[in-house]
Amino acid sequence: MVLRIHYQKRSLVANISQSKEKVWALSILYDASRALQLPFCPSLKAQDAVVGASNHPVDEGVGHAPARTMHRIGRLVDRLIGAYGAMISRASKPHWFQPNSSHAVVIKALESQASSEALARRLWASLVREGQNTLVLDDFLRTFGSDRGKDADRCFRTFDENRNGDLLQDEMVMAVAEVGRMRRANIQGLDDMDYAMRSFDYMLQTVVALVVMLWVVIEYAPIAKNVIDVFQYAVVGVSFAMGRTVHEFVACSMYIFLKHPYDVGDRVELWNLHTNSLIPLVVQRVSLLYTVFKRVDNYKLFQSSNFVLNALSLENISRSGANKEQISFVVDFDTTFKDLSQLRDELQAFVSHPENRRDYNPDITVDIAGIHEMASLELRVELQYKTNWSNGPLRIARRAKFMCALVAIARRIPIARPGGYFPAGTEKNPQYVVQVSETQAGIQRGVIDRELREMRGDFSPETDGNEGGKKEEEAWWEAETQPSERSTTTIGAPDSEEAAAMLSMMGNLILPAPSLENPPRIGMTLQRRKKSGPVSLGGMSTSINTETTSA
Secondary structure (H helix, E strand, C coil), X not given: CHHHHHXXXXXXXXXXXXXXXXXXXXXXXXXHHHHHCCCCCHHHHHHHHHHCCCCCCCCCCCCCHHHHHHHHHHHHHHHHHHHHHHHHCCCCCCCCCCCCCHHHHHHHHCXXXXXXXXXXXXXXXXXXXXXXXXXXXHHHHHHHCHHHHXXXXXXXXXXXXXXXXXXXXXXXXXXXXXXXXXXXXXXXXXXXXXHHHHHHHHHHHHHHHHHHHHHHHHHHCHHHHHCHHHHHHXXXXXXXXXXXXXXXXXXXXXXHXXXXXXXXXXXXXXXXXXXXXXEEEEEEEECCCEEEEEECCCCXXXXXXXXXXXXXXXXXXXXXXXXXXEEEEEEECCCCXXXXXXXXXXXXHHHCCXXXXXXXXXXXXXXXXXXXXXXXXXXXXXXXXXXXXXXXXXXXXXXXXXXXXXXXXXXXXXXXXCCCCCCCXXXXXXXXXXXXXXXXXXXXXXXXXXXXXXXXXXXXXXXXXXXXXXXXXXXXXXXXXXXCCCCCCCCCCCCCHHHHHHHHHXXXXXXXXXXXXXXXXXXXXXXXCCCCCCEXXXXXXXXXXXXXXXX
């Protein structure tokens, strides 16, 4: 019993205290809300039905007269019970026989996700000023009165965890839903720990009973002294057989009661030794010898022995507070310090914007993490969120919004990818593209086909005649010397002496002027094309057809 009390006080006192504080604040706010707008008023009737202000939700559908009758009977019974509880209770706190008290209604509403969200919407709608979309401290002071300023400030700070100075409806709904989730997790955790304590207690009682029985037999039974040697050997044999089981039991007990790495409802990440990666999990149940998790990625239940978990690395996200993330990406080597400063300033303005200051801390760090082969820079952006990553959907939404803003800002500066955004024909991206007609491309394909067949050894002038031979070369020369509908388009041209020198060095790409004695010859770097168009040679782009010299 002493161990149980000490464990629960050490492990759950913080969560229980926080839960009590928020339940107290919700009870105070619900009292003020009912004073401003009565339960089941026309504007809040839907929320009150879900909250269960009378613990009997009403169904307004057609043909549900019995349900509405039972609802009215339930409300009447609650009033009678409340009157009886008020008569026998003299304490200032709500009594169990007061089902319509604010404390009882709040506790009942926090039992499910839907009723918790409905309670938050009812509180926010009744406290916010008309025409406003946020709750501020003045709204709480106006509701509580000037004589209860401390209570108003305490309630407001209880739900304004990000210290933004105001509360949106979505923030209020999220905060109250989290209170309900925390309360349900605390109850489940207490139940699991009570079961683990009882199991540990039963094991210790069994060991003590066996030791006492053995001592009594040896001390008061004379015949037992004659077989003491045989019994000792039996004990040694049993110790070898049960040694691993005892070792696992002791290790699991120390892992749960002394190390205590998680509670029920915590979001954790477990290191997988086989894949060298982290597995995102949510704790579902904690027992003495095992723990049941729920995987975040596929919602499968995952059970593991505490003896195995004792040897693995584990990160508890729910206990970590506000989390920080590092985003790395590679940019062009010519990125200047001015570009990096502008990137940081615009990211700082983004996270400090009134629409985003609820999600991110205003501290943004942009630094150069490394230089890769003098060709690119690796940048690292450090971002800190207002809350941790225990709420998976919220974290994904916030991260996606920041990543989109990062991409948009990088394009606007601009910050280029490795290699840069260089147009065709510039010094760093020299290109010369020529377009040819379909007739000329077809003739040249025939010439290339002939050369490939000659290299394979399956071309014979005796059997193939003039196919792909001299006749095609003469036709090609005739097409070159006579006017045609060929159009030549230059996409880019070298605009500096360095680019021109680069082209002149690529001698294997320079094609001489065509003639009958010197027909064009294309090397093996050319690939046969079924359609006309430019052919790529290495990193350059050239055409099959050449009138003078092209690359």
